[in-house]
Amino acid sequence: MSLPISRFPVPELKSLPEDVRARILAVQEKSGFIPNVFLVLAHRPEEFRAFFAYHDALMEKEGGLTKAEREMIVVATSGANQCQYCVVAHGAILRIRAKNPLVADQVAVNYRKADIPSRQRVMLDFAMRVALESHVLGDADLEALRRQGFTDEDAWDIAAIAAFFALSNRMANFTGMRPNDEFYLMGRVPKEK
Amino acid sequence: MSLPISRFPVPELKSLPEDVRARILAVQEKSGFIPNVFLVLAHRPEEFRAFFAYHDALMEKEGGLTKAEREMIVVATSGANQCQYCVVAHGAILRIRAKNPLVADQVAVNYRKADIPSRQRVMLDFAMRVALESHVLGDADLEALRRQGFTDEDAWDIAAIAAFFALSNRMANFTGMRPNDEFYLMGRVPKEK
Amino acid sequence: MSLPISRFPVPELKSLPEDVRARILAVQEKSGFIPNVFLVLAHRPEEFRAFFAYHDALMEKEGGLTKAEREMIVVATSGANQCQYCVVAHGAILRIRAKNPLVADQVAVNYRKADIPSRQRVMLDFAMRVALESHVLGDADLEALRRQGFTDEDAWDIAAIAAFFALSNRMANFTGMRPNDEFYLMGRVPKEK
Amino acid sequence: MSLPISRFPVPELKSLPEDVRARILAVQEKSGFIPNVFLVLAHRPEEFRAFFAYHDALMEKEGGLTKAEREMIVVATSGANQCQYCVVAHGAILRIRAKNPLVADQVAVNYRKADIPSRQRVMLDFAMRVALESHVLGDADLEALRRQGFTDEDAWDIAAIAAFFALSNRMANFTGMRPNDEFYLMGRVPKEK
């Protein structure tokens, strides 16, 4: 597909600083392709490093939230921000991590109607509030999380993921970041044994 | 899957009036399954008849819009209304009619970023205005359509589809209408020859 | 009055299909004039038939809501959608059906301030939610109706009327449908005996 | 009608300061009844005096706007603010001043669809911007007025009326100010000669 993946120049891999290139090659090795977010943001190596360091600190860490739950926060808030790249790319990761081919499309359109337990529904209520009206957040919002068994450290995780993708959605919308075609089908078809 | 498809009782096929049952059996014959909208709305046969008569008058007619374009209007406005059933079900139909496995997800999240020609982008600008702020519609909106080659009859089609799904989205959101699992994968995997 | 009643051509009665013409003549016989919605929508006979079949299924049926209550839903939600035709025309019908010359103007501007019992206020809270934010509708909304004695079938009626006029308001706003002058005064002056 | 006209105590005429009572008796003499706004605001005589001094300075003055145009601004912005008292009471005055039984209902619901010349439509565009988003007002808004022949003093009049009724609408909504029954029919029926 020859459609541009960014409004900005996309650097050649060989022209990139060693650490940035290594990171990109590692993800290509693992995924079989290079997600466009890596190529688009590599236009600014210093920002690239901070972006992925932040991303990994939030998305790859241990903690009270499962990895699928983290991706669910990304998909729901990115849907609210109408960010095509993040909904499509993280929708794929959510399907894989949740081993559920349906949940990403459900959460992207309207998480209130998704097949998720009330714990996750409350988690997404909170994440959406961070994404869309953080200025009204108060104790009652944290209480609602606690009633579902979330710790305050979990609350930080939820808020920080919603906040980080507030940044990410805006950069993707600004750059016109195009989702790779590969993402659309990932995690939809059960693998044969 | 045993999750309920509606907040309301879903009638048995055999208990339905003959014409309603015939319509449902015909779609089952054609699609291989019964889309849940037929079963959910059959709770009220008289409304069912009017709903599908209206639907067919708009979606199955000849005219200046292709069938894929009609479905595109449904997907974009249903995304804006956060209607899970319509995005998932009509997303499937859009993929099939457009013979394009990517366009439905793109249009559902943010049609401004979709891989569509400017004609369709302007068509969706107009449809979204009908869906979200019809009280401000004026001559300038129709002029924008004409500049893309749409006739005023095409404008009626676009407006009427957006208006009909304003109804449809609200009924689906109200009844908690669940999309059939079959829709999620339809039109995503190219058929082998 | 020679102002146009639609952006679109208005058909001559004699050029219309027999059933459409018969329907229009019947309403003229009953009301003494032809409400413009009939003439404007007759531009598309097939959609006309479905529209009025749907309308009658919702507005003329027996059930837990009085006919005045059904019109009240139309006036409140059409006011929110800034639909001049529906507020003026159904305001007239509401005055007549409720035998109350004041309630339509009250409900059109702000139903929270209208002289209506709390049952009707809760009914309109629900209808407005369907009209304006159906994606957040949940069990709590239905519970609020039940506490006022509404059955779930009544809830369907309320939702379906609000949903149908979501369609109707958009078509009226799109076509520039002009209310007949007759409507403005109907039901305002008590008939002498 | 025994419904309360305010959440607050309504003073007896005889208990009011002389100037406030005189003002109220004068309006009663002229109109044949006492509009409730006078009785409701008389609860606070000092504010009453300032309110009506401001009102008269804007609504009774000579200038580039006709008195009907001034009332039109009141009705349009009060409709946007969902203020029942102001829409009903000033709707009556607008019908009388414009000698037009239809225009008030049209402007209250959606001024863009009213039977008014483009000069008045642009005037109301400006008034609505003052009412709803004055923080974005800029030179372009004043230019649009000038192109319709409005002077900058006319612009002040339009803005000041919209601003004054921003206050008035809020006080009416807060006090639960009830429109007098008399207003609903005023100006609707042509007087016989």
Add this chain to the structure above:
Amino acid sequence: MSLPISRFPVPELKSLPEDVRARILAVQEKSGFIPNVFLVLAHRPEEFRAFFAYHDALMEKEGGLTKAEREMIVVATSGANQCQYCVVAHGAILRIRAKNPLVADQVAVNYRKADIPSRQRVMLDFAMRVALESHVLGDADLEALRRQGFTDEDAWDIAAIAAFFALSNRMANFTGMRPNDEFYLMGRVPKEK
């Protein structure tokens, strides 16, 4: 500073009616400078008189609210309306009346995060509702005030101040009223003894 303080002509003091000039000289005597609102509104002496009569009736009166609390309502609602003049000028007065150099900036940005007791937070919740959505105000809002010990007369004060500055903010935004440079630093630096 030679930047214009209004889009409109600013009258010379000597050209003003005696009472208007006297009022302006008195404030200059007291404050050491003439706040621009006096000069800008003096363009229309009759409106000037009503404006300041209203202002004084609300802001200078005795009652259940302290003068600092009255200014707090002005700053919070003017922040919501993005009115630069009122936030800067009344922020200065608030700092002085509350003898607190921080509270004005806090309240202007987000009163929910300000260092204020819950009584004042509830007062501002109510004021913001008057400012931004007075059409939904109901008994529950007054109950919330009563639970904090506010009387219904206090409620009128809060509502009337929010309503008056709804007017004031719109006039300041419309005229492009410029805050005097003096206001920015007032009340920030503790006076030496």
Add this chain to the structure above:
Amino acid sequence: MSLPISRFPVPELKSLPEDVRARILAVQEKSGFIPNVFLVLAHRPEEFRAFFAYHDALMEKEGGLTKAEREMIVVATSGANQCQYCVVAHGAILRIRAKNPLVADQVAVNYRKADIPSRQRVMLDFAMRVALESHVLGDADLEALRRQGFTDEDAWDIAAIAAFFALSNRMANFTGMRPNDEFYLMGRVPKEK
């Protein structure tokens, strides 16, 4: 002042990883106090590192925007997001970098009314669009920047700063991050020579 600066535990400096502590001591050395954002975010050292690496990559770099302009973007978008910490802290930095004691308060309330050249006004129009509705960003927005002499790399800077503070504002609102008292007066009083 003993008010809490975060909902979360604030680490002791001595308990922090060496690099985090060094960074904090350096800012204390430079500013004379430790801005609370450092202490609040140090609760999560890994996120702290990414946050400040990102911050510095955007705010300390060379480029087409002055440092004052970068702070102006922060203040305007943080005002829109009602983030008290960022408005107060970056308002201080803006005053210092712009050597202008007034501009920060102006931009925080309503940048359209600030004493800034049209270049900066257009820059802030763009930044606000990124902050508040990035999903509609298109070529026309970039064109508007170019007409003011901004390069596309400048556009990235503007967008990235607005996006980064979308994150930052949400974290500050979530944690209840309290601005240090020192910020309020910084840059307001001209230094004596």
